[in-house]
Amino acid sequence: MTRVLEVSALEGGYGSVQIIYGIDIHVDEGEFVTIIGPNGCGKSTFIKTIFGIATYYSGSILYRGMDVSGLRTDQLVNHGIAYVPQVDNVFPSLSVLENLQMGGNSLSQGVLAERMERSLEMFPDLRNREYDLAASLSGGERQMLAISRALISDPKFLLLDEPTAALSPLYQQQIIESIDSLRDRGITILIVEQNARLSLARSDRGYIISNGKVVHSGDAQHILTDPEIGEYFLGSTEDH
Ligand SMILES: Nc1ncnc2c1ncn2[C@@H]1O[C@H](COP(=O)(O)OP(=O)(O)OP(=O)(O)O)[C@@H](O)[C@H]1O
Ligand SMILES: [Mg+2]
Numbered sequence: 001m002t003r004v005l006e007v008s009a010l011e012g013g014y015g016s017v018q019i020i021y022g023i024d025i026h027v028d029e030g031e032f033v034t035i036i037g038p039n040g041c042g043k044s045t046f047i048k049t050i051f052g053i054a055t056y057y058s059g060s061i062l063y064r065g066m067d068v069s070g071l072r073t074d075q076l077v078n079h080g081i082a083y084v085p086q087v088d089n090v091f092p093s094l095s096v097l098e099n100l101q102m103g104g105n106s107l108s109q110g111v112l113a114e115r116m117e118r119s120l121e122m123f124p125d126l127r128n129r130e131y132d133l134a135a136s137l138s139g140g141e142r143q144m145l146a147i148s149r150a151l152i153s154d155p156k157f158l159l160l161d162e163p164t165a166a167l168s169p170l171y172q173q174q175i176i177e178s179i180d181s182l183r184d185r186g187i188t189i190l191i192v193e194q195n196a197r198l199s200l201a202r203s204d205r206g207y208i209i210s211n212g213k214v215v216h217s218g219d220a221q222h223i224l225t226d227p228e229i230g231e232y233f234l235g236s237t238e239d240h
Contacts, residue, residue, distance in 0.1 A: 002029040002064060004157050004188045005050075010059035012049030019045040021212040022059065027157075032180060032189040034220065036196040036233055037209035043192040044086055046209065047159050051083045052076055063157070082155035086162045086192075089146035092135035096126055099134050099145055103152035112152070119148035122178055140171030147178065158182065160191040164198065176202055196234050200224050208233055 005027040013019040019042045027033045037043050048054035050061055052073040061069040063079055073083075090099050100119060104112045120126055123144040129137060134145060143163050150158060160179065164172040172195055179189060180202045193199035200206050203220035208229065216229060223229055 004029050004064060006062040008060045011057040012054050014054055019212050020049055023214055025207050027188055027190050029188055030183055031204045032202055034199040034203040034206045035192045035209055041209050042212040043209055044161050047161050047192060051159060077153050080156040082150040082153050083159040084146050084150045084163060090134040090142055095131050095133055096145055097130050099149055100152055103149035115152045119151045123148060140167050143175055157188045162192055162194050164195045172198055
């Protein structure tokens, strides 16, 4: 089994403001791994540190055995990593098609057309909206577009930050299922989710972050059923 990502003792933050304090996580080929944790604990910062957006201080980030610690975002994309941000993940003033084109600026016309077609295959809802401005999309459609955009670079490893936040339960389900189906395309998934139960139900493993550190990790099923974890990190059992 190939280890896609191995993060060890990662420290990071924003300039001199440290947020991440020695995080160890790994993701193997074909896995779906979910990170959960309370608001403000550093989940987004962790993903951004991996992807070269927040400030990397120390520790190691290995991608398929290669040291990618501190690399620039464009270099990581060239290695096959893509990222769907939590906010501002589409250009509202551009159409759906233009948003997808922006995801593949450096590609030849032919390759770009093929990648756009393949991205749209996943989300038939977007097909009917190709010429509409992203600003006019519903929250769920916007997330679909953000994911489609990330796929234009033909990634093998996808980082997603709360793709179902603020969506209706129907959209939440649809988005998580679509993400899960990316595994059939050979894409390994690392996701941060506030809708922890929904995401963990599709996951192989999970990590819980609190105050910039991993406080628990294990089999997703175990996290879902451990009463102590449930009480603190999964919220009420009533809502699913
Ligand atoms: N650009 C920034 N500059 C300085 N501090 C920041 C910046 N962005 C976030 N922070 C701080 O970093 C800490 C962790 O934020 P982060 O966004 O990583 O949390 P999170 O776990 O993703 O939260 P949420 O569940 O609300 O998305 C917070 O205290 C936040 O205020
Ligand atoms: Mg966040």
